[in-house]
Amino acid sequence: MFNDIGALELVTLVVLAVLVFGPDKLPKVIQDVSRTIRKIREFSDSAKQDIRQELGPEFKDFEFEDLNPKTFIRKQLDNDELGLKEIRNGFDLKKEMAEVTDAVHGRESESSPGASSSSGTSGSTGGRIDMSKKPETPARDDRPPFDADAT
Secondary structure (H helix, E strand, O other), rough: OOOOOOHHHHHHHHHHHHHHHHHHHHHHHHHHHHHEEEEHHHHHHHHHHHHHHHHHHHHHOHHHHHOOHHHHHHHHHHHHOOOHHHHHHOOOOHHHHHHHHHHHHHHOOOOOOOOOEEEEEHHHHHHOOOOOOOOOOOOOOOOOOOOHOOO
């Protein structure tokens, strides 16, 4: 419970407690505080037992720590029943990005049936896709785009 309290902090708390409560009342205060903490723990344990009994035998493996959202999600993602590991291993981000880029540029994807490797879709780039934006030069007769919000 107090794993991160160092020796200096503990000495400071003891000196502060002696100053606030006095040396004659301090043992009584410590007993009252420890008794209160013990009662709170007993109440918590009995509440957990009551909840487990009310849930029935279907939830005998139920742990209250699983109610923490981080723990719950971590357990569900590590579960092999969902097949998430196969999905994660079968997902190739580079391939997916290449397909999206080809679709945006209007080129035929390399993995599509009927596309040959010498079709010139990746031509001089050696299989790499150029993701840099190149400004298109408008023809002489074309007017620049009009932006109504800019005026």
